[in-house]
Amino acid sequence: MPPSDRLRLLLVAVLISFAPACRQSDGGESAVQQPRLSLWFEDVTEASALSFTHVDGGSGRRYMVETMGSGGGFLDFDSDGWLDVFLLQGAPLPGYRGAAPLANRLFRNLRDGTFEDVTTRSGLGDTGYAMGTCFGDIDNDGRVDVYVTAFGPDRLFRNRGDGRFEEITGAAGISNTLWGAGCAFADYDRDGFLDLFVVNYVDATIANHRRCGTSQLPMYCHPDVYAGVPDLLYRNRGNGTFEEVGADAGIRIDDPNEAKGLGVLWLDYDDDGWLDAYVANDSTRNFLFRNQGDGTFQEVGATAGVAYDNLGRTQAGMGVSAGDVFGTGRMDIVVTNLDFEANTVYRNLGDGLFEDGTTGSGLAGASATQVGFGVSFLDADNDGDLDLVVANGHILDNIAAINPSLAYAQKDQLFANDGTGRFVEVPAVEAGRWFETPSVTRGLAAGDFDNDGSPDLLVTVSNGPAQLLRNVAGANGHWIDLRLVSRFGGREAVGARVRLVAGDLERVAEVRAGSSYLAQEDGRIHFGLGQRTRIDRLEIRWPEGDRQVVAGADVGIDRVVVIRQPGTVDQTASEDSQP
Numbered sequence: 001m002p003p004s005d006r007l008r009l010l011l012v013a014v015l016i017s018f019a020p021a022c023r024q025s026d027g028g029e030s031a032v033q034q035p036r037l038s039l040w041f042e043d044v045t046e047a048s049a050l051s052f053t054h055v056d057g058g059s060g061r062r063y064m065v066e067t068m069g070s071g072g073g074f075l076d077f078d079s080d081g082w083l084d085v086f087l088l089q090g091a092p093l094p095g096y097r098g099a100a101p102l103a104n105r106l107f108r109n110l111r112d113g114t115f116e117d118v119t120t121r122s123g124l125g126d127t128g129y130a131m132g133t134c135f136g137d138i139d140n141d142g143r144v145d146v147y148v149t150a151f152g153p154d155r156l157f158r159n160r161g162d163g164r165f166e167e168i169t170g171a172a173g174i175s176n177t178l179w180g181a182g183c184a185f186a187d188y189d190r191d192g193f194l195d196l197f198v199v200n201y202v203d204a205t206i207a208n209h210r211r212c213g214t215s216q217l218p219m220y221c222h223p224d225v226y227a228g229v230p231d232l233l234y235r236n237r238g239n240g241t242f243e244e245v246g247a248d249a250g251i252r253i254d255d256p257n258e259a260k261g262l263g264v265l266w267l268d269y270d271d272d273g274w275l276d277a278y279v280a281n282d283s284t285r286n287f288l289f290r291n292q293g294d295g296t297f298q299e300v301g302a303t304a305g306v307a308y309d310n311l312g313r314t315q316a317g318m319g320v321s322a323g324d325v326f327g328t329g330r331m332d333i334v335v336t337n338l339d340f341e342a343n344t345v346y347r348n349l350g351d352g353l354f355e356d357g358t359t360g361s362g363l364a365g366a367s368a369t370q371v372g373f374g375v376s377f378l379d380a381d382n383d384g385d386l387d388l389v390v391a392n393g394h395i396l397d398n399i400a401a402i403n404p405s406l407a408y409a410q411k412d413q414l415f416a417n418d419g420t421g422r423f424v425e426v427p428a429v430e431a432g433r434w435f436e437t438p439s440v441t442r443g444l445a446a447g448d449f450d451n452d453g454s455p456d457l458l459v460t461v462s463n464g465p466a467q468l469l470r471n472v473a474g475a476n477g478h479w480i481d482l483r484l485v486s487r488f489g490g491r492e493a494v495g496a497r498v499r500l501v502a503g504d505l506e507r508v509a510e511v512r513a514g515s516s517y518l519a520q521e522d523g524r525i526h527f528g529l530g531q532r533t534r535i536d537r538l539e540i541r542w543p544e545g546d547r548q549v550v551a552g553a554d555v556g557i558d559r560v561v562v563i564r565q566p567g568t569v570d571q572t573a574s575e576d577s578q579p
Contacts, residue, residue, distance in 0.1 A: 037476065040380060040414060041432035041457060041469040049114045052087045052105050052466045057129065059095030062212075064204045065129060065151040065179070066093065067220050067395050068262075071374075071443030071518025072460050075135040075144050077122075077159060081483075081560070082109040083449045083522060085458060087466050088130035088148065094206060101127045104148065113450060123165045128152050132443075132518030136185030136194040138172075139240055140489025149180030149198060149518070173241040178229045179204060184514025186266035186275045186495050189295050190544045192488040193236035194513070197251075197277055199261030202226035219396050223282045223316075227256035231264075231279065250297040251277065251289050258284045263320035265515040267331045268497060269304075270352045273545045275495050278306065280317030280335045290352075306333060306346045310356035315341045319444070319517030323377035323386045324508045326421040329499065331510065332357075336372025336390060336517070339406060343367040343375070343390060347421070362423045363388075363415070370410055371395060374444025374517040378455045381416065382477030382528030384505045388415040388423055391459060391517070393440035409438035412459065434459070434469055447522030451560060453479040455526055460519075478529040481560040484511055484540065487567035492523045495543035500527050501536040502552070529557060538563075 058066040070088035077084050085107040092100050103125040107115035119125040129151040135144045143159035154176040157165040169175075178200040185194045204210075204226045213219035230252045234242035246252035253259040263280035270276065274291035281287065285307040289297035301307035309315055316338035325332040330348035337343055342364045347357035358364050367390065374391035381387065392410040399406045414431040415423035428435040443460035450456065454474025459467040480500075484493040494513045499506065509525045529535070535552030542548065542565050555561045 037381065037430060037473050039432060040426060040430060040471070040473040041434065042472055043432065043434050043467060044113070044470040045465070045468045047113065048468050049116070050085060050107055050466065050468045051117075052107075054087075054461060054463060054466065055090050055098060055102050056463045057090040057093040057096050057098075057102065059093065059097065061093070061095050061209070062218055062220050063093050063206065063209055064202075064221050064226075066090075067397065067462065068201070069131045069151075069442060069462065069518060070460060071132045072458060072466065073133055073135065073443075073445045073520030074447030074449065074458060074522050075146070075520065076523075077106070077144055077146075078108065078163060079143060080109075080111075082111050082451060083447045084109045085115060085449070085468075086124065086133060086135075086146065087460065088133060088518070091127060091129035103127050104130050109449060118163065121163060123167070124157060126155055126167075128155065131180055132182050134183040134185055134196075134514035134520045135523075136196075136494060136513045137489060137491035138185075138194055138236060140193065140491055142490040144492070147183050147185075147196060149176075149183050151179050153177050154180045154198065168240075171241070173243060174234065175244075176200070176232055181262045182264040182514065182518060184264050184266050184277075184512070186513065187543050188266070188275050188277075188291060189235065190274070191236075191238065192544070193238045194491075194494060195236050196234040196242065197264055197266070198232040198234070199264045199279055200229045200231055200259070201262060201282070202260050203229050203256075217398065217401060219398060219402075223260050228253075228259040228281075228284065230254055230259050231261055245295075249295060250299070253287070253299070260284050261287075262318050263335070263515075263517055265320055265322055265512060266495065267322045267333075267510060267512075268495075269331050269333075269348060271330065273541065275543075278320060278322070278333060280320045281314075282318065283314055283316050285314050286317050286335065300352070304352055305354040305356070309341070309344055310358070315344065318373045319375040319391070321375045321377045321515055322510075325377065325386050325417065327385065327507060329506065329508045331508070334375055334377065334388065336375045337367075339369050339371050339394070343370075343372045357421070361421065362425075366413065366415070366423075366425050369406060370413070373442045374459070374519060376444055376446045376457075376516055376521060378446040379526060379528035380414070380455060380471060381473040382454065382479045382530065383419075384477070384507070384528050384530040384532070385417040385419050387417050389413070389444060389446070389457060390415070391441035391444040393442065393462060407438060409440050411435055411438050412441050412444075432469060434467055439464060442517060443519040444516050445519040445521045448481060448524070448526065453481065453558060455522065458519075474528070478532060478557050480527050480529065480535065480555065480557050482525040482527075482538070483523075483560060483562045484525065485562060485564045486543070487565040493543055493565060494523070497541045498525055499539040501539070502529055502532045502534065503536065505529065505532060524560065533557065
């Protein structure tokens with residue numbers, strides 16, 4: 001079906017499905033009055049010296065990869081308690097005549113609000129066509145390592161601890177030459193070593209490139225044009241090498257009409273102590289792989305209610321985030337999608353079931369004409385509930401010629417949670433100048449780069465400069481950040497789950513290593529507290545199932561706190577990395 005016909009059909013469907021939401025917006029019970037803040041985020045890109053411009057490597061031939069990337073993220077590569085930044089670059093494609101070579105860049109946090117480009121010394125300046133990245137300590141030496149997915153061979157870099165990385169892809173047993181997209185680390189089998197989930201997109205290569213559209217109106221191809229390719233699960237052997245176990249573990253989907261993955265994250269959606277995996281697929285059903293606790297998974301997306309929208313339709317899943325949006329102690333999921341599909345919120349009902357809560361969440365109308373990519377649940381104003389940020393930008397650079405009401409460059413969006421799980425879009429003038437600026441945004445990561453207790457934003461732009469947005473709104477509330485340290489080598493306890501109790505506030509959060517779209521966020525757990533001045537307790541479930549309760553008096557508030565898993569030399573909570 002030509003893209004223009006598909007667009008018209010989607011428009012009809014969206015008018016029907018969004019009608020209730022449109023009626024609600026006239027007023028009544030759903031018209032939420034959100035407290036107004038003068039400013040939420042300020043653009044500090046230039047002041048921070050974070051200078052990076054993505055290049056798609058194109059020449060007008062419209063290779064599909066040009067419009068899909070790239071990402072980046074926050075990591076503390078030098079273990080000093082301050083978040084550094086890693087940004088991914090494209091590469092020359094046939095016909096490209098611009099500057100070369102193009103390389104990924106690593107920026108070290110100088111702890112004064114600025115960054116230093118340390119790429120050359122670090123060894124992370126790879127020149128392949130990078131897509132996504134995730135960070136995790138694969139050998140339990142206490143230092144975070146780096147994985148990069150690519151349009152071409154993926155790369156794994158081991159952190160040597162002296163500011164340099166070494167490329168160990170082949171030596172580690174990694175071999176992915178498909179079009180890699182999202183990736184995420186987690187210890188799914190609870191053996192003390194981080195495993196790796198890699199989602200692959202479609203079988204589109206330079207050799208099998210298709211020309212789509214017409215000679216008068218060429219366009220990037222729809223993913224339906226190419227076959228899907230299977231995702232990969234790399235099990236960590238514990239000796240510095242991995243084995244690919246996707247087929248045996250039950251996550252390999254070989255149907256060419258499925259498995260067109262872009263986003264992935266690990267979460268314990270059923271709260272059974274075993275990490276499950278969620279995959280956002282582009283125009284095919286999304287996957288939810290339930291961990292059965294024996295090294296295998298069962299794909300339950302359809303039965304759990306997270307494979308399709310509320311009308312049983314597939315969507316163009318791009319980015320994914322999860323969090324305790326409704327304060328129920330359960331992980332809810334958001335997936336960003338194509339225009340006229342809306343970004344979908346799946347509300348976790350417990351007992352392994354979800355419902356499509358998009359219309360009730362307030363996102364249906366607000367995302368109707370946007371194409372969402374990066375996405376993050378975060379408590380931006382530190383009031384105790386999770387807000388939402390979505391990075392937008394169309395796939396088709398000439399979409400206005402197809403539909404004059406749409407645009408390639410679009411504004412990113414900030415949504416405030418009213419405390420009940422309903423989101424209200426913050427006016428761009430209040431969200432910050434960046435939110436007034438149309439761009440072709442792709443990656444998005446939240447992380448507190450200045451350690452002031454307010455999650456900041458890193459934004460990547462296709463064929464444009466990356467942006468660093470400093471959080472201003474978080475100063476309105478109290479907070480606590482938790483860095484959970486595993487007893488296995490002192491690495492971050494990826495997969496740990498924390499329940500915070502502070503008076504009337506109860507929230508649950510998990511440590512993750514990979515989410516959003518082609519990105520990784522701050523590995524620390526952040527809780528906003530509003531005007532509450534004390535924490536009653538923290539209930540921690542470590543990745544291997546051990547439980548620990550930490551009294552609020554032992555941690556305090558408005559600080560970054562390190563909590564070490566029982567079994568390590570130092571099991572006390574301590575203040576860390578104060579500004």
